[in-house]
Amino acid sequence: MGYTKINECVIAKDLYYAVEDNTWVRVHDDGTVYIGMTDIAQSLAGPILHAKAKPVGKARKKGRPIATVESGKWVGPIKTPISGEIVEVNEELAADVQLLNKSPYNKGWVVRMQPDNLEEELKDMVTGDEAVLKYKEKIERDGIEACAHIEGTDSYEEE
Amino acid sequence: MPQALDIRQNKYSDVSQEEKDRLFQECKDDERWSHILYGCYECGICVAACPSARFYDFSPRLIAQAVAREDTDLVYTLMNDSVWDCSQCFSCDRCPRGNSPGQIITVMREVAVKNGLNTAKEALEGYGRIIYKIMSTGSQVSPDMLQPNAFPDWGHHVHEIADNLEVWRKALPPETLHTIETGWKVDEKTIIELYLIWHMTGVMDLILGIDEGLHMILVDVMEERLEEAGYDIEFD
Amino acid sequence: MIHLPVTKASERIFKIDPDKAPTHDLKEELFQLEKEGELEVIRVPEPYMEVKTKYGRIKKIPVEKTWHHKSCGQCGHIPGYSTSIFWLNRAFGLDYFDPTDQTSCTAWNYYASATSNPEAQAAVAIRNFAAAHEVGYFPLIHCGTSFGHYKEVRHALVHQPELRRKVRDIMKRLGKKLVVPEEVVHYSEWVLAMKDRIAERQVIDMSNITATVHPACHYHKLIEEDAIYDSEIYGAQRSAIITSTLKALGINVADYSTWFDCCGFGFRHILVSRDFSRSFSVQRKIEVMKEEANPDITVTHDTGCVTTLDQSQVVGKAHNKKVGLPVMADSQVAALAMGAHPYKVLQLHWHNTDNKPFLRKIGIDVDKSWAEFEAECELIKSGKKEYMTWEDAEK
Numbered sequence: 001m002g003y004t005k006i007n008e009c010v011i012a013k014d015l016y017y018a019v020e021d022n023t024w025v026r027v028h029d030d031g032t033v034y035i036g037m038t039d040i041a042q043s044l045a046g047p048i049l050h051a052k053a054k055p056v057g058k059a060r061k062k063g064r065p066i067a068t069v070e071s072g073k074w075v076g077p078i079k080t081p082i083s084g085e086i087v088e089v090n091e092e093l094a095a096d097v098q099l100l101n102k103s104p105y106n107k108g109w110v111v112r113m114q115p116d117n118l119e120e121e122l123k124d125m126v127t128g129d130e131a132v133l134k135y136k137e138k139i140e141r142d143g144i145e146a147c148a149h150i151e152g153t154d155s156y157e158e159e
Numbered sequence: 160m161p162q163a164l165d166i167r168q169n170k171y172s173d174v175s176q177e178e179k180d181r182l183f184q185e186c187k188d189d190e191r192w193s194h195i196l197y198g199c200y201e202c203g204i205c206v207a208a209c210p211s212a213r214f215y216d217f218s219p220r221l222i223a224q225a226v227a228r229e230d231t232d233l234v235y236t237l238m239n240d241s242v243w244d245c246s247q248c249f250s251c252d253r254c255p256r257g258n259s260p261g262q263i264i265t266v267m268r269e270v271a272v273k274n275g276l277n278t279a280k281e282a283l284e285g286y287g288r289i290i291y292k293i294m295s296t297g298s299q300v301s302p303d304m305l306q307p308n309a310f311p312d313w314g315h316h317v318h319e320i321a322d323n324l325e326v327w328r329k330a331l332p333p334e335t336l337h338t339i340e341t342g343w344k345v346d347e348k349t350i351i352e353l354y355l356i357w358h359m360t361g362v363m364d365l366i367l368g369i370d371e372g373l374h375m376i377l378v379d380v381m382e383e384r385l386e387e388a389g390y391d392i393e394f395d
Numbered sequence: 396m397i398h399l400p401v402t403k404a405s406e407r408i409f410k411i412d413p414d415k416a417p418t419h420d421l422k423e424e425l426f427q428l429e430k431e432g433e434l435e436v437i438r439v440p441e442p443y444m445e446v447k448t449k450y451g452r453i454k455k456i457p458v459e460k461t462w463h464h465k466s467c468g469q470c471g472h473i474p475g476y477s478t479s480i481f482w483l484n485r486a487f488g489l490d491y492f493d494p495t496d497q498t499s500c501t502a503w504n505y506y507a508s509a510t511s512n513p514e515a516q517a518a519v520a521i522r523n524f525a526a527a528h529e530v531g532y533f534p535l536i537h538c539g540t541s542f543g544h545y546k547e548v549r550h551a552l553v554h555q556p557e558l559r560r561k562v563r564d565i566m567k568r569l570g571k572k573l574v575v576p577e578e579v580v581h582y583s584e585w586v587l588a589m590k591d592r593i594a595e596r597q598v599i600d601m602s603n604i605t606a607t608v609h610p611a612c613h614y615h616k617l618i619e620e621d622a623i624y625d626s627e628i629y630g631a632q633r634s635a636i637i638t639s640t641l642k643a644l645g646i647n648v649a650d651y652s653t654w655f656d657c658c659g660f661g662f663r664h665i666l667v668s669r670d671f672s673r674s675f676s677v678q679r680k681i682e683v684m685k686e687e688a689n690p691d692i693t694v695t696h697d698t699g700c701v702t703t704l705d706q707s708q709v710v711g712k713a714h715n716k717k718v719g720l721p722v723m724a725d726s727q728v729a730a731l732a733m734g735a736h737p738y739k740v741l742q743l744h745w746h747n748t749d750n751k752p753f754l755r756k757i758g759i760d761v762d763k764s765w766a767e768f769e770a771e772c773e774l775i776k777s778g779k780k781e782y783m784t785w786e787d788a789e790k
Binding site for chain 2: 046047049050064065068070071072073074075076077079
Binding site for chain 2: 501557
């Protein structure tokens with residue numbers, strides 16, 4: 001996975017992003033997708049205290065919540081950037097919910113979904129250099145000076 | 160140091176006088192208004208009793224006067240910059256005139272929330288978890304909220320509790336307290352009744368004005384549970 | 396020369412006369428509304444005890460058949476508080492009900508964020524009262540905030556016909572009636588009314604203990620006439636709540652100059668503006684209590700007050716403030732006096748400020764008691780027991 005840092009905010013170039021909602025999608029070989037929150041999202045939330053994902057079998061349209069996340073100062077949804085049905089929930093979050101902070105792009109994935117309309121919906125997302133550009137704009141626009149990371153965070157080797 | 164309150168005239172010059180008048184009228188239209196404001200003769204007893212007055216640049220007397228004089232511009236400023244300092248203790252209910260500055264503030268806050276004022280949203284930042292908890296579970300505080308990250312200034316003791324939480328909760332004699340996610344065991348039907356109350360009283364619209372994300376997850380949880388219970392209700 | 400019959404202040408006797416009360420008797424108005432078919436009143440079951448409120452009116456306190464309206468903060472963070480209330484009822488063999496058909500009063504959220512409205516608040520209150528009535532019990536309120544809020548709701552329902560109509564409508568759609576209790580009773584009022592019976596069964600001598608009392612704002616400042624006053628206690632110039640109970644247990648109640656002050660809980664402030672709560676509780680309450688009264692414990696009767704006073708002392712200590720005063724609820728002190736286990740029943744390990752010196756001062760073997768509790772925990776950890784039961788807690 002190639003990483004880029006902007007103001008200490010990490011973006012994994014191989015993933016697809018819904019920039020405004022701060023969520024990412026990773027397409028798996030079997031056509032299902034992994035969904036999670038971005039490094040910016042975890043930094044804005046702060047150390048996460050609680051996360052609850054919707055169950056396996058739940059069908060969700062794009063933009064609807066697939067998980068609720070609580071930190072000391074915030075509670076809000078992780079909205080799915082694609083429509084589909086949840087086929088797997090990350091059980092490891094139950095044991096260590098702060099994987100969402102420490103490894104948002106790897107161990108901290110939230111759900112895996114069987115998409116309804118992936119090809120079309122990926123067109124509304126960005127990846128690679130375009131994602132980096134869009135995030136650069138967003139970071140500037142939102143006035144994000146730096147992203148914070150807690151102890152035990154993945155070592156994001158920049159490429 | 161808490162900020163000094165700026166009450167110069169027309170501080171919020173970007174808001175029209177009509178809008179300020181309208182918001183004040185909303186306060187006056189509240190059914191409680193005639194029971195909580197009789198006119199203020201500026202004795203200051205409320206300020207003497209008020210704990211917030213000792214810490215913030217806050218005065219229940221100023222608020223009572225502003226509404227009594229119908230100074231809609233000042234009322235608007237106070238609705239934005241002052242009402243959230245009140246600690247709702249009602250020590251000011253000792254007003255010899257029978258006013259309740261505390262309740263006047265409650266009404267002003269409700270109007271602020273209803274109208275989605277930015278200062279209301281800011282004041283409630285960080286409080287969203289509680290709203291989520293109370294609205295969705297009918298319990299405001301739960302054992303699993305006792306985490307060091309949530310209460311760092313409560314010291315080491317919170318660590319001790321967090322480490323022993325599961326066992327200590329089971330070591331409670333009352334059966335209804337064998338819970339982690341809610342304060343006590345709540346029946347499903349009770350939760351449904353609560354959701355129906357939120358729906359019938361328009362409370363979810365208030366939440367929407369304050370925090371869209373919070374509204375989304377609440378409505379999601381409620382609609383799902385209501386559906387399972389056989390109700391076809393939408394909150395939008 | 397005009398002769399003025401002036402009496403010296405010290406010779407004036409303050410006499411409470413309910414006929415000269417400055418307010419209407421809400422109960423009369425309540426029964427009138429019932430006659431008109433506007434609502435139904437839940438009567439206090441017999442036998443009941445009688446106490447007097449601020450203007451000398453009688454308030455009925457049920458002995459049993461109580462529906463325990465629990466407190467979020469107590470059950471969530473200080474569960475020994477709720478446990479001690481139930482324990483007292485059990486100790487006297489009383490018929491009480493601990494419901495699962497109960498929601499929070501939601502008043503903390505209301506006072507904190509105003510993300511609600513009078514209709515919602517009243518509907519939540521009446522829903523709970525109706526749930527109690529449906530099982531034939533009478534609501535007994537555990538939390539001070541709930542108590543004050545429910546007094547306010549009842550008052551509003553009596554005086555605001557539009558609100559009443561809306562709430563009746565909502566209740567109808569839930570299949571419930573608009574029911575209002577004859578009295579809104581706080582558990583600490585029940586403890587006070589039972590004080591002599593509690594003192595009869597006292598097994599722990601507390602005559603060497605000095606305590607300060609902190610009354611909850613929402614107990615005696617909201618609908619202020621509906622709080623217990625007693626001419627024998629503070630000359631009825633302040634509420635007798637808690638003080639009366641502690642005196643019956645032989646505890647020396649010491650006064651301090653900031654008795655009337657709020658603890659600083661602040662509803663929203665305790666979470667989001669914590670420097671206010673901490674500063675206020677330490678500098679206006681704890682330090683003053685310690686300086687002026689030097690008590691062994693401070694006793695209060697509300698969830699928020701226990702939380703704020705207890706938890707704020709950690710930061711106070713870091714600032715070398717004069718802190719270190721253990722905080723307890725009146726029900727915990729009463730239960731302790733009657734021999735309840737400090738950890739299995741009072742669950743004092745959930746409290747922050749060190750209360751061991753107090754326990755040792757009244758002759759409790761703290762280490763032995765803690766070992767007994769830990770033994771119960773071991774049984775749970777090893778899977779031999781799923782829960783600690785009342786039988787385990789009371790042996």
